Amino acid sequence: MCIRQNKTTAIRLALLLCFILLLASCADRGKLESSWLDYISRLSRVLDRDASSANIDASLHFPRPRDLALTFETSNIDLLDFLRLRRCALRETIAQRNSILGRHGDASAKLIFDLRFLSEAEDCIKILNSDGKESLATQLREAVNLKIRELPSRIFLASIAGAEFREFWQAPPDLRDYPNDGKDPSIAALARWQRWQQQWLSGNWQHNADEVLLTLGEIRLGGGGALLRAQQLNTHELARASEIIKQRLSGRPLCLKPSPTPAAEQFRNVLSSRFIGRIQTQASLINQHQYALLEQIHAIENTLFSSMNIKNIAVPTAYLTWVTQRDELLEKATQAQRQHVKVAAELLAQCGLSPGGSGQH
Template identity: 30%
Template sequence: MNRCAALGLIIVILGLLTSCTQRQGLNSLLDNYHYRLSNVFEFEPSNNLLDIDENSLPSYPSRRELQQPLSPVSVNLLEFLRLSRCDLQRLIGERNSSLGKFMPDSQMLVYHLRFIALAKTCRDTLVSVDNHSLAQAVADARQTKINDLPKVRWNASFASQEFQQLFSHAAPPLTLTETASDSAALTQALRYLQQFLLIEAEDTLPSFTKLESHYAVVASDKFIGRLLRSQLVLVNVLSVLSDQIELANKERPLCPAGSLTPRGKVMQQVFLRFYIGEIQPYISGIYRQSRDVKQVIEDYLLLWPEYESQVFSAYWQQAWSDTQPTSIWQQYNRAVSRHTQVWQQQLQACGLRPGNNQINGK
């Protein structure tokens, strides 16, 4: 094995080890919380608490399902050759080349915007030399491209390969370290791309040199899919633990007389150290990053609602809807709210109300 191959193998192994360690870190965090609660409330720990039903994770639609068909623009070969005085001729030639036929959706957006801009200049040039028939053909082709712009924008975003990666849940949930940071890089990249999606036919074209680097950020981490997986893990864990705490309290309350007991003091420490110190930061991180990224995506959807396909709408309703009670996002918010209420009720039952010094160990 040569040095380059050996180095590549080492990098792959280190990547796998890092991924495994991150998953184990999150599992350890939640397992430990589960274990501490089972000791305090004296219930039998649940098996496979962290396992989720993969079928309950909504899958992002395929590119084939999402892509909008574009209108063909036919330019007669003789007319095409007569366009040689225009830069449009070179652009069309690039599009019809072997590489041009396999343009990614991002470059198809660039091509359409450049075509519209160059066609306007070309039409004016042809009019100036009294070639009105060809000028009209170019104007018609330009209008076709303008009419297709909303479809091209949709294809360059929700139907693109990069968005397929962004929404893919074929990756582990976020770690505590990742939720402690923010999603600024992703939201910045999405906002940058949004500027290009808002370019109109008569706008001056910006530089496209940084476009692909921002697409690379969008596709880099399956971030939205990982957020959704993280939410579902928390739905499962928090729902089960809330059930177990409530059931245990009915059978054997920690503080039957409404005042702090020795078992209640242990509960207090578990609440402060493990719930407030570890679990709540993870819950808050998932919520904050989900909220921020979700807002950007919803802003995208406002740009061209007429091209929001039925399959995308079905996915969004199942995954991120604010109005569909069964969406993962709604389930997550309910599970968090319920678990918070369970803790509040438990603290009150032991005389540890908000503002009570005992809740802070004083």
């Protein structure tokens, strides 16, 4: 009797341990990953087919800074002459730009200096002309024209090629907090940046340095990397799920005639409760996030690319390649979703069923 009780106790402890390990495993995953694990498992069991175990493709990597570098011309302007000008506000800007801090500032700091230079230069040119220093005024005009030509490059390096956007696109270690119902703080910041760059490129160089840096900081906190990782996961798992259904379509029929069997009803229930009820609900949040982010990202890129093209500035090939890969990844997720719905509908039709309807007896 004692041996039997000890054996029963051991079995219960083993089952409890398995349950605890299962809970721990789920806790380590995000909602999206857990939903896919559950759906694939149930689909495989109901259709009596094994899911493939192929690894997810490697994550996209934002181009390295050196692959996004742009060159700038050196102005012939004699800055020492301007440092002696007491009446020009530009004097202080030039002094700061040529300090150690100014020379070694990041791309956003250099953009702010250039915007400040452009916004102050016109008044200084008027002062120089009124003081009879036409030669210096001409030099300053040449420097202004050079900075206007190079402004798209400065904006490119400070924004979509910069450190903040690099972090924006960096994949998180997991998707535990994604997707969520909260608004991405970067969406409003991206829209603000697009308005500003349009303003700057059209010749209005007014800006607030603190707001520029604050906005880039808000973009840094955005979920671009989480979006890419989630859609990569969705594409991979949709392909696995579709393959399970395709195996059944090409093998032993789920139904020999267009009339539902218990297995067919179970299949439809899995689709309804797990795929439609959970995964597509999460996919809807992801797609909304994607639309909101990409609307602003594409606007920023298109505005900059157009301006750079007009100024005969080549967009670095590494960035164009990244854009192509990024957009292809997102498009693959859309196509994988359509394909999965299509093959699921084919198997249901074999049994006279539809995803949300009743069986046709």
